Amino acid sequence: MPQKNIDDKNSPSWLKGNLCPLIIICLLLLSAILFYQNIRLRIEVKELRGKVASLETEIVSLRLREKELETQIDELEKEKEELLNQAVGALRQYDRYVKKVVRQLGLSHHFKVSSNKAVGGPYLPPKKEYEILINQISTYLLKFDKIPIGKPVRGYISSYYGYRRDPFTKKRAFHSGIDIVARYGAPVRATADGVVYRVGYTRALGRYVKIRHAHGFMTVYGHLRKYVVKRGERVQKGEIIGYVGNTGRSTGPHVHYEIRRWGRSLNPLRFVRAEKKLAKITSKVKTSKTVYPKETKQS
Numbered sequence: 001m002p003q004k005n006i007d008d009k010n011s012p013s014w015l016k017g018n019l020c021p022l023i024i025i026c027l028l029l030l031s032a033i034l035f036y037q038n039i040r041l042r043i044e045v046k047e048l049r050g051k052v053a054s055l056e057t058e059i060v061s062l063r064l065r066e067k068e069l070e071t072q073i074d075e076l077e078k079e080k081e082e083l084l085n086q087a088v089g090a091l092r093q094y095d096r097y098v099k100k101v102v103r104q105l106g107l108s109h110h111f112k113v114s115s116n117k118a119v120g121g122p123y124l125p126p127k128k129e130y131e132i133l134i135n136q137i138s139t140y141l142l143k144f145d146k147i148p149i150g151k152p153v154r155g156y157i158s159s160y161y162g163y164r165r166d167p168f169t170k171k172r173a174f175h176s177g178i179d180i181v182a183r184y185g186a187p188v189r190a191t192a193d194g195v196v197y198r199v200g201y202t203r204a205l206g207r208y209v210k211i212r213h214a215h216g217f218m219t220v221y222g223h224l225r226k227y228v229v230k231r232g233e234r235v236q237k238g239e240i241i242g243y244v245g246n247t248g249r250s251t252g253p254h255v256h257y258e259i260r261r262w263g264r265s266l267n268p269l270r271f272v273r274a275e276k277k278l279a280k281i282t283s284k285v286k287t288s289k290t291v292y293p294k295e296t297k298q299s
Contacts, residue, residue: 104270178268206250
């Protein structure tokens with residue numbers, strides 16, 4: 001009992017009087033801090049909600065754009081597929097025509113073209129068929145570089161292959177080639193890749209050049225003013241071999257042009273006419289290669 005009185009007397013008076021206000025102040029400060037944080041969090045939540053709403057709107061917009069792009073891609077794919085089908089259809093026609101020309105020229109064996117018109121076989125996807133046709137036709141066209149196709153000089157044909165009235169004797173005689181009237185001195189070009197077999201001069205042909213080609217072909221170019229190749233020289237299709245003249249048995253500037261195969265003369269007109277159509281096909285095939293250039297490589 002006496003001890004308790006001593007402790008009460010020693011306790012500081014300010015602690016007893018200010019403890020409650022201090023606690024109240026701390027609580028008020030804590031409340032203020034929490035209130036401030038609550039306001040700040042509300043503001044942040046509001047901002048985040050705004051951003052979320054904006055993002056959701058953007059996502060919806062992107063999804064709509066995605067659908068638009070998918071629709072455009074589908075339309076482009078359909079358009080490309082349609083173009084591919086058109087190209088395949090055209091290539092089929094070109095392939096048939098090239099094979100027809102090959103058969104008409106008697107080259108089916110060398111080009112490995114079948115004369116059988118029967119159709120059938122496994123289904124080929126358009127892209128695969130496109131690739132096969134492009135490669136096949138391109139191979140044929142490359143082989144034609146070794147076949148005497150077209151005229152050796154620009155000009156018009158004045159005398160055709162076969163029996164005619166001889167311009168000198170006025171009698172009926174066989175003409176083993178065609179005569180192409182052209183400007184004197186105009187360049188004469190090889191009609192196919194080959195090797196010069198002979199050059200020289202005869203009373204009938206005047207100055208002439210003979211070129212051997214693949215598959216037993218030989219071409220003859222007569223009445224030249226001069227020739228610019230020599231025996232054994234390798235020449236390419238379109239290369240200049242001489243110039244138009246009037247030498248030998250001739251009535252004016254022209255080129256006497258012959259095609260022979262295994263020693264037998266052929267009508268050059270078939271080979272001359274084939275050039276224009278083959279040139280068109282070559283141009284069309286080059287154009288067709290731009291339809292599906294990448295897809296065909298990947299297929």
